[in-house]
Amino acid sequence: MEVQMINSVKTALDVLIAKEKIKTPVKLDVNKGSDVGDGFISKNYVVSIKGNDDKTLSLFVKYLPEEISGVFKTIFVKAFQTERRFYEEIYPEFTKFQLNKKINDPFNNIPEYYKTKVNNGDAPLIIMENLKCLNYVLRDVKTPIDDSHLRISIKAYARYHAISYALKDQDFETFKRLSEDLGDFFSDSFETVGLQTMLISSVNQFIDSLDPVLDKIILGRCNNLLDRLSGVIKNNREKVDEYAVISQGDCRSNNLMFLYNDQNQPIDVKLIDWQCIRYNSPLLDFSYFFYTLSTKETLDKIQTYLNFYYESLCERIIELGSDPKKLFPREVFIDHWRKFAPFGLALSFCVIKLQLFEKDEVPDFFEKQEFDTDSLTHVNKNHKDYIDRVKVIMQHFIDNNLI
Template structure:
C-alpha cells in the first residue's frame, strides 16, 4: 500500500535524494509499520540505484496536539541528533577515549513546520539491523548489550560535567521533561487531573492483574496513592538530574545487528526514538528498560544487571581519565535504581498492554481525540492477550515485593 507524502515531506525527501547524488528519480512511499518499509529514489537513466529511508511524521490532529506536546517531541529528537550526538562523540575523540558509542541512525533531513513535523533517517534494516519481537521478553545477550550502551551514554554526561561543565550546561539547559510544564507557565489543573486519572487507571489495571496476591495488591494500592506526585514532581528532583537520558526505553526503540542472523546473538545495538530525551536520573532509563523488556529471572537479578551497566560506565569514565569510583560508585547506581524502580514499574503497567496487543486492537490516538472520546477510555480495552499481560504484571510484582521496591 502506497502512502501519500505531503508537499513539505516531499520537499525534504527531494533535498535528501539530491544531496545523495540522485538527480532524476522517483519516490515510492510505503507504511513504516511493515517489515522492510522504506522510501526509495530510483535512477531512471542508469542501472537502478536505491536510497532507503525512514520518515517519521507527526499527527496532524489538532485535538491530539492539545493533549500531547507533539511539536516539542519532534524538536527534541532533532536536537539530540543534530547537537547532542555530535557533541558527545567529539568529546570522546578530544579526550582520546578508546570507548565509542554504538552507531546511531543518521538524521538526513527534517521539517519543523506546524502540522508537518517529520524526521527522515537512514533505514538501518538495510544495514542488517532488526527489532526484537515486542511481545516477548528479551534474553540476556540483548539485555546486556543495551545495559552496556546505557552505561557508556550516561558516563559521557558525568564526564563532561567534570571536564567541561560549561559545555554540558549549554547542551542541557533546555532538556526538560517533554511532558512537563514549561518554566514560568501556570499549571493547567484540568490537564493535571486528567493525567492523574490516567495514571491511577494504569495502576488499577495492575491491581486487577495481581488479584489474589494480597501483598502485591497492597503494594500497588500504596503506589496508586502517590503515583501522580511521583511521576509528575518527584522524578524531577534537582539532585538526581545526573545525565542525559534516552527517555523511551521499550523494545521497539532498539535495533539489533547480528553478525550471524541464525544464531540470533546481537553484535551491536542502535537506540532510536529520542523524542522523550531529557536530563534525569539514570535509574529512569534502567528501570524503564528492565521492567518493560526483561523476563522475571533477569529482573530479579538486580546485581547482575546493575554491575553490567556500571562496568560499562566505569570503563568509559576511566577511558576519559577519570576515577569511576569517585564520580559514579556502584552504591550510587544502586541508590538511583531503588529510588526510581517505581518509574519503570509504572511505564511497564502503562505499555505492556499495548506491547502485547494484536495490531488491530491498538487504538488510534488521533481518531480518539478527533471523535471527542476520552483518551483514557479509549485505552481501557480488554486485549485478546490479557492473560499474557496479567502474567507479566504478576511476575514484575513478585520481584518488586520480594525486593521491597514499593
C-alpha cells in the same frame, strides 16, 4: 497501493536530494513505515531514492500529520524539536568529545540522521537511514527478553550515559548548554497524552485480579499504589541532582533495533527514538528499560545486571578520562536505583499492556485526533498474561523493599 506523501516531506526530500548531489531525475519508492502502535506521536514513510547515476538512499521518515491541532500539536511539535536538538546539537558534541578521546569503540548506537531545513509552516519531521536495509530489526516484544539482548542494550545505555558524566566533568560549560531547558515528556504531559488514564485503569484492573488469599502480600502493598506511582511519574523533575545525565527518556523495547549474526544472537543495537530526552538520573533509563520487559528469571538476577551496567559505565568514564568514583559513586548509584526503580514499575503497568495488545486492539491516535480512552483502558485479550507479568514485577519490588 501508492502511498501519497505530505507536502512537507516532499519539500524536505527535494532539499536532501540536492544536498546529497543525487543526479536527477530520481526514482522515488514510497511505502508506509512501521505499524500502528510502534510509534505513538508520529507517522512515517519508508523511502527509497535512486538517482540517474544509480546513487541510492534508503530512508525512514517520521512526521507529524498536518491535520494535528490544539494541545496535542503543541506537545508533539515540542517532541520533534527535542529529537532534532539531539541529532543536530547534542549528539554531534558527544561524538566530537569521543573522537578527541580516541575511543576505539565509541557510542554510535543511533541511526544516521539527515539534516534538512524545515520551514516554520511545515509539519515537523525527522529523516534518518532505514535500519532495516542494514538488517536491523525490532525484537518481538511478546517474546520474553533473554540475557544476550539485555546485556547488549544495557551496555549501550551505559556507554551513552558515560559521555554525559565525562563531558560534564571536563567541559562543564558545553554540557550545561546541551542540557539546559530539557523538558520531561512523561512528567510534563502525564495527564494530556492519556498516560494517567491508562495508569489508573491498569492499576485498578491489576488489583481487582488479585486473590485475597493467594495474593495477600501483594494486596497489602497496594494501598495508595496509584497515588504513589502517579507521583513517581509527575515529580521526576524534583529529583534532579548533581548526578544527572542527558538520558534517552523513552526506553521501551520498540525503540531498540537489533542486528543478529548467523546464530541469531544480537551483535549490535540501535536506539531509535530521542523525542523524550531529559536531564535526570541514568537510572530512569535503566529502570524503564529493565522493568518493562523483564521476566522472573531476569528479575531474580537484578544485582547481576545492575553490576554489569555500573561496571560498563565506569569502564567507559575511565576511557573518557574521568574518575567514576567521583562522578557517580557506587553508593549513590545504588541509592538512585532504589529511588528511581518505581518509575520502571509505574511504566510497566502501561507499557507491558501495550506490548501485549493484539493488532486489532492497538489504538490509532491519528485516526480519531484524540486518545481513545476505551482503547487504552479496556481489558485486553492477553489480560491473564499481562496480570501474571505485572504480578512478578510487583513481587520483585516487595522482595527488594522498593515500594
